[in-house]
Amino acid sequence: MQNFTSVKDVKHLQNLVNKAQNFKIKSMITNKLDNHKTLGLLFFNPSLRTRLSTEKAAKNLGINVIILNANDGWKLEFEDGAIMNLDKAEHVKEAAAVLSQYCDILGVRSFPTLTDKAKDYADFVLNKFIEYATVPIVSLESAIRHPLQSLADLVTIKEHQKTAKPKVVLTWAPHPKALPQAVANSFSEWVLAAEYDLTIVCPKGFELNPAFTDGATISNNQETAFEGADFIYAKNWSSWKNYGQTLYPNESWMINSAKMALTNNAFFMHCLPVRRNIVVSDSVLDSPNSLVIEQANNRTFAAQAVLSEILNHQ
Numbered sequence: 001m002q003n004f005t006s007v008k009d010v011k012h013l014q015n016l017v018n019k020a021q022n023f024k025i026k027s028m029i030t031n032k033l034d035n036h037k038t039l040g041l042l043f044f045n046p047s048l049r050t051r052l053s054t055e056k057a058a059k060n061l062g063i064n065v066i067i068l069n070a071n072d073g074w075k076l077e078f079e080d081g082a083i084m085n086l087d088k089a090e091h092v093k094e095a096a097a098v099l100s101q102y103c104d105i106l107g108v109r110s111f112p113t114l115t116d117k118a119k120d121y122a123d124f125v126l127n128k129f130i131e132y133a134t135v136p137i138v139s140l141e142s143a144i145r146h147p148l149q150s151l152a153d154l155v156t157i158k159e160h161q162k163t164a165k166p167k168v169v170l171t172w173a174p175h176p177k178a179l180p181q182a183v184a185n186s187f188s189e190w191v192l193a194a195e196y197d198l199t200i201v202c203p204k205g206f207e208l209n210p211a212f213t214d215g216a217t218i219s220n221n222q223e224t225a226f227e228g229a230d231f232i233y234a235k236n237w238s239s240w241k242n243y244g245q246t247l248y249p250n251e252s253w254m255i256n257s258a259k260m261a262l263t264n265n266a267f268f269m270h271c272l273p274v275r276r277n278i279v280v281s282d283s284v285l286d287s288p289n290s291l292v293i294e295q296a297n298n299r300t301f302a303a304q305a306v307l308s309e310i311l312n313h314q
């Protein structure tokens with residue numbers, strides 16, 4: 001694997017899921033690469049899970065970690081040919097090339113603008129790093145995808161699935177802010193690649209970009225979609241069609257125990273952070289069927305699998 005930015009970078013999906021599971025089972029000491037490598041983590045946006053789980057994964061493998069909060073320093077210029085006489089002190093051309101001198105792998109987190117659809121869906125910032133870095137790039141959540149989260153989610157589903165092709169429902173849920181589509185896009189791509197039965201349910205106007213959902217059943221009826229589900233994955237996202245907009249209030253879409261009762265005793269999943277009693281009721285989040293903490297735990301092993309895969313192929 002050269003870069004890790006989407007499921008398309010993964011040659012053998014089940015092998016990568018198995019590798020993550022093996023890292024969870026085996027002691028970290030037996031998996032140390034011990035090769036004096038350095039991972040740089042560059043955050044343009046905040047993180048709790050991605051930052052700590054990826055750092056822990058690297059340390060489990062014996063890899064050094066350098067973390068840079070990109071917004072603490074000067075702003076980077078990304079436009080080619082820019083005349084840099086305003087507030088941006090360094091071009092990504094130099095920044096990515098310099099970071100590549102200190103690091104063997106670079107992780108980048110960069111959220112979308114939610115105002116410039118074309119730029120966001122070109123994954124502008126991530127692709128500039130891919131263009132100008134000379135080392136592999138790992139997405140720590142880009143404008144349109146969150147592959148480390150999706151890999152951890154597949155590990156979590158594998159640990160709990162009772163049938164070979166479980167019914168997985170990705171449901172839109174309410175949120176007071178306009179949020180990216182990245183987690184939902186990515187979850188859809190990975191679940192479809194794993195050949196599970198995927199239904200995506202959302203209020204009218206919140207349908208995701210079809211490029212990410214081809215093969216899924218798309219519905220606007222949450223209660224019907226929940227029937228027979230083995231996994232309910234809740235997430236808010238802003239409209240892709242009316243780009244970045246929250247459109248209208250939909251409090252009735254919150255996940256609660258009555259809705260979970262329609263399912264096949266489904267497990268509840270969410271990538272976190274989650275707003276209690278807005279996205280999902282306490283009763284569901286605190287129930288034994290909630291997998292949210294296991295998902296967060298599996299982030300470490302997903303990152304470990306990805307980092308070792310990249311370094312083993314260098």
Ligand code: CP
Nearest residue numbers: 047048049050271272
């Ligand atoms: N799920 C997730 O990516 O969490 P953070 O934003 O805290 O990294």
